[in-house]
């Protein structure tokens with residue numbers, strides 16, 4: 008039944024690729040608006056999703072499958088921070104749910120290594136969800152001040168940089 012594992016692992020590659028694209032899109036829009044903390048969070052998470060692709064792809068190759076490099080979703084052109092966080096949290100919840108189910112399917116098919124891999128991904132996606140959830144709470148608590156503080160922080164950092172001539 009390794010075909011079923013390969014199919015599920017390739018679905019994971021497609022979803023992880025979509026996450027990389029979406030988070031990088033959020034990264035450069037936050038960066039453009041001067042929100043360094045969020046820009047870094049999205050970039051760091053995108054890099055972690057890329058490492059998920061690496062882990063999953065290695066498993067597909069071990070099972071003698073072909074890795075399909077195609078994103079499952081198009082990038083959504085969202086520019087508001089609140090909407091970005093809502094979407095990111097939703098994506099992480101969906102991934103955790105999917106990977107939990109796929110771990111069970113792999114277990115039923117006696118593929119314990121793929122099962123463990125999916126479980127490892129669930130733990131990472133839940134951590135990602137938590138990070139986005141914290142930022143959503145901050146935004147709710149502090150409102151626009153939360154974003155203003157990030158812009159001020161950037162200006163302070165830029166101002167403190169010494170120029171060499």
Ligand SMILES: [Fe+2]
Nearest residue numbers: 023055056059
């Ligand atoms: Fe991931």
Ligand SMILES: [Fe+2]
Nearest residue numbers: 099131132135
């Ligand atoms: Fe994630």
